[in-house]
Amino acid sequence: MDKFTVLKEIFGHENFRRGQGEIVDSLTSGRDVLAIMPTGGGKSVCYQIPALMADGVTFVISPLISLMKDQVQALIQNGVRAAYINSSLTVNQYYKVLDNMRAGVYKIIYIAPERLESDGFLQCCWDMNISLIAIDEAHCVSGWGQDFRPAYLGIAKFIDSLPRRPVVGAFTATATEKVKNDIAELLRLEDPFEVTTGFDRPNLSFEVIPTTKGGKPGELLRLMRERFKEKCGIVYCGTRALVEEVALLLRSNGYESRAYHAGMGDAERHAAQDDFIYDRCTVMVATNAFGMGIDKSNVAFVIHYNMPKDVESYYQEAGRAGRDGSDADCVLLWSDSDIVLNRFLIEKGEGAPGIVPEVQEQLKRIEMDRLGKMADYCRTLGCLRAYLLRYFGEEPESDNCGNCSNCTGDFETKDITVDAQKILSCIARTDNRFGATTIAAILRGTMNEQIEKYNLDAQSTYGIMKGATEKYIRQVIGELRMQGYLSVDESTIYRIPSLTPKARDILTGGVHVFMKVQQTAEQAAVKSRTRQRVMDDTVQNGGLLEQLKAERNRFARAMGVPAYVVFTDAALYDMCRIMPKNTEELLTVSGVGKVKAQKYGESFLEIIRKFG
């Protein structure tokens, strides 16, 4: 079978996504691969297809036990013989899997890295035909990343000790240059074909909702009521106490939710995670402890109740939405108090043991800087997607993605040249010594300690923007920074803005500056509600979706697997859209391969036929 046939018949997908085809080609032709693809980008088929096309067996090395089980269940659903080997197996199960493995029963075996180190396992591999070793979450090999797993360092040794070197593919979602080099070197990849498919996740819509600390519960309930009722999602909170509070808030308002944080016992945490994965609850309220290891594909929304500490964390957590390719929402409820909370966490953070105080200070400054960039994301009036992509070093295709709150919100473009001139002169005349708060206070002509202490009310710019709010002045300062007219001193936590040479263009050069200004919250809300309703109606097709979901749940319960292992939400949406009448048409649905069509097709077709 060629790769297109495997993609279609086994996995039920019509086309390869970006990068997938090339990776498959490289691995099947025997060349190593180093692939960097975003979460949900579709890494698995990149090694599963070569695995199915090769003669021998494929090992997939993965650090995530729960994910392994899922992947194996999903493969079995697609008619692929697969198994996993990790610490969750009993001794008997383990030997059974080894026996089967030697007998050539499996095409794909998921293995925890620690297992490779046992002599028994290595011996077992000597007379096997291993065609491919795929290393998932490959960044775990690097001490630079936050997910370092020492056992990953043993992978290269394991491969070396095999009689014949299989082709090796390394996969990860996050990799800086340093980590990437570590991966290639420490896994001893041989002249790997490198692919970076880009960080964009077009099916995710991004949204920032400015709110106050006290306004968050109300805003969350509004979102749940108006947009996310009965949908499955995650609400990330900044602290354990907030997790408990928000979970309770949701439960008392009738939303099936569970709490998850590191302060809970193992058993309790596992139970919560299982309830979520098996759709026994719809909302998971969690700290950032929740995530590594969940691979639920039908998460329709991720709400951040607090702003996370950096853009890396945000994108990773928000990225847990929409993994099956369906449209999904990533909403961040933002208030200034989030910055205060994060500053506090960084300040009191103890850092790694054994690090000298100077380095500790330096690390804290880096964290503060990253926090500042996260706050910029919340404040920017530009395209949120473009902001995220640039942050990760990628040039976006456009500055208007049409799928974020800044692109779809109603904005007018305002000429802010005069205000910019006022702000820039104020900063210049005070010798670039003060932060945004003080600058705003001078311009608005208010009194505070700083102003008294330094006689700032004697400044010629004192009170020249009396009618403006502090928020507006901060926004303009942020905008001027993003447009390169101001730079911020990153070496202090106060983030003092100072003029760049380019600022002269505004002050004297006749250059105009523009800024997008948001319409009122009510206007924007009406628009987003209408949009949502139109989408829901087409997608749900007047109740069909519900019936298909119920059928899916019936199968899932009977087999004890998560619902999305039977069919993803994306597949069900597609059924509602296509309304297939027979098996042939059913096979055109995204995510329906031959085996699944055979297994479940008739029941689903019957529902659709009755409906149509």
Ligand code: ADP
């Ligand atoms: P990753 O491991 O990169 O996070 P997965 O391999 O789990 O992502 O894939 C994410 C989702 O995308 C899965 O639901 C999968 O079925 C779907 N998918 C992968 N490749 C394709 C494709 N070529 N066409 C449509 N859907 C795909």
Ligand code: ZN
């Ligand atoms: Zn946008």
